[in-house]
Each structure stands twice: as C-alpha cells, then as structure tokens.
Amino acid sequence: MWLTSSCCLSVALMFSSAAVGMTQNVTALFKPDPANPMVNKFVNTTPISSVCAYHIPAQCKALNIFSLRDTTFGARSIGPIQANHEDERRGFMVKLPSEWRDLQVTHVATGETETVQMRIAGVGSTWFVPRPPGVSAWAQPGVSWDNQWRNAPSPCQSTRFLAAGVAAATFFWLAPENAGVCSRKPSQDLATMRLGALEYAYELRTPNPLTMASGSYTGSLTYSVGPGGDYDFGDVLIPDDNQLTFNFALEVQHDLKIEVPPGGNRIELVPQGGWQAWLNQGRKPARLFRDQTFNISASSRFKMQLECERVMGDTCALRNADDHQVPLNISVSLPYGLNRPDGSAVNRQPLLLSGAGTEQFQPGYYVNRRPGTLHFEVAKEHAESMLAQGGSTYSGQATVIWDSDL
Template identity: 75%
Template sequence: MKKPRARAPRRFALGMAVLLCSAGATADENITARFRPDPSNPMVNKFENTTPISSICAAHIPARCKALGIFSLRDTTLRIASVAPIIANHEEERQGFMVKVPSAWRDLVVTHATTQETEIVQVRIAGIGGYWSVPRPPGVSAWGQPGIAWSTQWRYAPSPCQSTSHLAAGTASASYFWLTPEGAGPCSRKPSQDLLRMNVNTMEYAYELRTPNPLGMSSGLYTGSITYTMGPGGDYDFGDVMMPSKNALTFNFTLSVEHDLKVEVPPGGNRIELVPQGGWQPWLNQGRKPARLFRDQTFNISASSRFKMQLGCERTMGDTCALRNATDGHAVPVDVSVSLPHGLSHGDGAPVNRQPLLLSGAGTELFQPGFYVNRRPGTLHFEVRKDYAEQMLERGGSTYSGQVTVVWDSQV
C-alpha cells in the first residue's frame, strides 16, 4: 500500500498598510506590515511593521521608540499657519500654540481581498512634533518665561504630553517632538512676548498599532482605512489660531501574511507495509493470529496557518479506504488516523491524537497552530482491525494492496 501524498505547501501573503489621504485638503499616508514565520524564532508570531520610519524614530530616539513599540512618520506637505497674532501669556490655550491628537485607540476593519474575511486593527497616535518658525525679533526667545529658558519650554513637554528631550533649533525656528499618552488631552505653550505670526512647515508624528493574530488569518492581503479630521474641534486640533492646510488624514492599511504549510515524508515513506505487532514470526512459528495489522509512518510538518486534512482512496469501503486481494477480489477496510505535534490542535484547542481520517472529512475540517510549528514530527497511523486481518490470513499467500492519499490543505 502506498504512503499518503502531501499536497504541495501553500504559501500566502497578507499585508497591512495604513494611508493618510491627500486630495486637495486631505492627506494620505501608507503603512505596511507583514507576517512571515521565522524558523529561528517560532514562538514569535506577530506582524512586522515594514513601513519606513522618519528621523525621530530612525535617528533621534530609536531606543525609546523601540521600547514603546511606536513608529514615526513625517508629513512635509502639511502647513499649519497662524491666522492671527499670538498674544503673550494668553489665558485661553486655544488662542496660541496647541496640539491635540487622536491618542485613544480606534478600531478599523481590514478585509481580505479574496475571501472577504475581516479582522480588526487598532491604531492610535502616540506622539506629535514638527518644525516651526516665528519672526525675528523676538525669535525663539519669545517662548522663555521668568526663570525658564525658552529651550526648556520645548525640550520638555507640557502635561499631559511627555518629553523625549528632542530639540533642534536656530534663532527663529525649532524642531520638537512630544509623546502623547493614551487618551491625552491638548498640550500647549504660551510665549512671553507677542508673536505676529507662527508657521509649522513639517509635521512629524508617531503611531502605535495593535494587529490581529496572524496564525488565525488566511493568507493573502487585507486592506482597510481610517480617516481623522483636522482643524478646530477635529481629531487633530491645533486650536483656533493655528490652522492646518489640510482637513483630513486617512490611514490605509495593507496587511501581508506569508504562511508556511509544508509536509516532508522520509525516503521510502510513501510505501506502507502492514505487519503484526512483533512481526510475522509468532504467526508463522506458533500459529498465533495477530490482533491487527498496522504501520505508523512519521512525517515532519511545518505550519503557521490553519489547515484541514482530507482522505482520498483508490478503493472505498464505507467512510474509509479499502485494500483488495488481486486473486479473488476480497477487500477489507484500512483505518487511517493522524497524530499531530504539540502546537497543532483542533479548533477547540484539543490535542490531535489518532484522529480518524475519513472520506467525509468529519473531524479533520480544521487544525490550527498555537505557534509556528517548524519541522516537528507527526504520525499517520494505518491499521486493519483483527476481524478483517483474520479474513486476510484465511487467504494465505495472497497480497492486498490499495492506494491511499492524504491531503494537507491550507484553504480552510
């Protein structure tokens, strides 16, 4: 009897991208993430953000960004300009420099391009900064307060924002960056001297993502988007004096998953010979009838995705395959079952131990990984039970054969 054949491994790509829409008064940004199982680190099963990062996380505070799990982007097309003078020590923070960003988590739906399956991605804005300029005189010194240097005002963030200590400045301009804790309100600074105008020519911000468990997702591409409003009272709110040149920011997500499903059978493993426990000698020498005829065939499996298993038969008997005697046509059923390694389970989390493989597919419709299983051994069990084994022995000297095909299919 021939060994079951494993279907060629199916590999898939699922990508995540976030975009900020730009059309006239809107802006677009693209963010991509990818899952590809790593044989050297099989317990780490999460998306890798493949979006290029801007200089804040790339050069200025890389360790801080990594520790916080945030990523920075720069929008060089956004302009934020004052529409009125900023009065020294104004009482209402909306009358001067103010930033409020969507720092709370928000959900967005990503949809598989082919199957239309959906998953939830969460995103929040975790930091805000930019490059601003003011007239000179008074220049940057206008931001100083009694006993407080102007640079301290920008190097260290006002509450509820948090400091990164990033500041690069000239006499009339500066680049700053502040962190925004989850759910943070507005952060503002007041000058000690009147400013005729103020401009922000570049916005830099950081975002944080929560992505779905890729092990439970189908291979392929998932896309989705979320749009934030900009301007007074919007998601991005810069007060009533500082007005942005765009009124919306859209994140378009593309999630890419490249799953691994591979089955390796050792050389000669596609030919199965069923024998009694302990071999044929007890039967030949002592006439002791075997309790069963069987063979356990090992295989190595690598899997990062859901899959199902199916049985195919050259000849059938009931819900399983049959072996046939070529001499008189007598046939007996052969039971086929599978045991999978730790890390692969039924849909309900139960381990897979001698799970029958049936033509109907019952019981093998879904197996799922708890982590990336990389070249771990499993077993296919083939057995002819005692009653049928005795029927075969009554026809001594004859040969029973049949072809059994086992399919590992990632298209669940």
C-alpha cells in the first residue's frame, strides 16, 4: 500500500486603485518564522521615509507607526493670516483622520473579503512665510517661535523634531486616536503662507493571515483633503489636491509541508504484538493495524482528502489474488495547534472519500515540524474473513492529500 502527500500554499494580498490626486503605496508581508511560531502578523515592508526613518525611529517603533513623505503635496494661503486671530480656521490648523477606518479587500478569484484598518497617527510639513517677519512671527509672549513648533499644541503630541531656516521650518506632530484640531497662531501678520510636502505617520491593523485563503486581495482607501475634509488645513491654507489614496499590497507566503520518514509510504498491517505473537498464542487477532507518523508544518487552513486504488463504501479496500476485498479504515491525528473550525483537537478523525469531517483544519499559530499520525486499521470482523482465506496477501493503494486549496 502506498501513501503519498501533496501540499502547497501561497497567499498574495494585493490592493490597487486608480490614482486620483495624491497616491501612496503600502506593502506588507507575512511569512511564517520557525524561530517565532507564535508571531503571526504582517510585517510592514513599505520603505520608511520622513521622521521615522531619520529622526525618531525608536519612538515610531515603540508606537508601531510608520512615516511617509509625499513631495507632490502643496498648499497655499488664499488670504493673509492675521496676528492672534480668534478663529483657528483663519490661520494654520490641521485636523487628521486619526480615527480607525475600515478597508474591505476582496479575493480576486473567490470573492472572499477581509478587513484592513488604518488611521493617520501624525503629520508634518515644511512651511514658508515671507521675511520679514520670517520665523519670528510665531513667537508668543514667553514662548520662543521654535518652541511653538517643536512642542505640539493639544491634542497633538510632540516629537521634539524641528528643522528651520529664517523663513521656513519643518515640523512633525503625533496625533492620538480621534484627535481634534491642532493649530498655531502668529503674533505678527503674515501676508502669505505656503506648505511644501506632506509628511504623515500611519498605523495599521491587518487581518489574521492564518485564516486567509491563498491568492490575491485588492482594495484601496481614499481620504478627502481640504476644508471640511479628512485632512483639513482650515479655510485659508488650500491644498493643491483634494484626495489622498492609499493602495495596499500585502503578501502572505504560507507554509504547508508534510514530511514522511523514509519507507513510511509502505504500510504493513499486523496484529497487536506482531504475527509471531499471534502464532504462538493461537488466538485470532482482534484487528490488523499500523500507525504511521509524519511531521507537518502549517501556517494556514487546509483540508485532507483520500483517493483509493480500490473503493469500498466511503474508504479504500485491500484485495487478495482471489479478489476478496476488505475495507481499510484510515484516520488522522494532528498535533496541538491544528484544530477543527470549532477549535477542538483532531484525534483519530476518519479520512473518507467523501471528505466528510476533514473539510477544514485551522492552525491557531504556526505549527513547525510537529508530529502527526495516520492510523490504518482492518477491523476485527474483516480481519477474521482475511484469515479464513488462508495465507493470502492483501494489498491496495491509498493516497492521502493535504490540500490548501479550500
């Protein structure tokens, strides 16, 4: 009797969208790590720019945020900014989409959907003002102009980053969840103000890759930009573009591998204690059986299937030269961490031609080279009928398939 296995799994999660206004690509990867089997999360592979790359990398890592710079962004004032204006919308202000937004992604082949969540967690830019008065216009009594920008106004939070000249400065502030407006007012009138380049930090919540099917998923998320929009810079500073679209490309590289020890594909069924013990005792064996171990590595859901050279009912058959057949019962036990959809353990689950009971197994975490067992058995009544044939050899071929294509 022959035992074979096949397995393969590759998952690619892609997000794409037609470009409208500003666009930004975000990439992430899940690949199981044998050294850290309990860590089953996407790794953000988007090249980091802006402050998280050069100025506050440790702080960004601790907050699990990532920063990007969009050099196509620009905003210009459509009127003067008055000193110490009372309406924050009449000067420099910023309100971000700092709340979590859901993004639905759809499997391009099956139509399955998953949800990604995103929020904007920080903002920065380079502003330009006329000189005179230059940067000193932002000073307030008892507070230097640079501390006005180095220290973020509430509800934003400071990074302490600031790079400046005599008429321009680059800043970056963090935004907690559901933050409101953050604003600064000058102490001197400014005839004009301009923003060049947009720097922002973002935070992601990605789906559980262990539950995802193989293949590609697509989707995108678009924020409005401008007065009253998701990115709101007030009523004086008007951005050149009115949309910012994020296109995500997430890739999942799952592992499903079966290792059968040398010779493990040839199964010999014997009584308890072997044939010699049966002959010495002169008692009919209660059953004929063999347990065959295998090692499995799995980071995604899979099903198991059975194929037979000879079919008998819902399972395979063994046959002798006189065409006498008996059913072969095959079942599987999987290691801890590979469960049924309801979370229960897999212990001696029958493998049937119909596939009933083995339609889906789900890893709770990445299982790396853990032992499982295939159980082969001819029940007592059928073993007795084989012995009645006298000295016959029974054989047959069964193929066990571990299949990630659900």
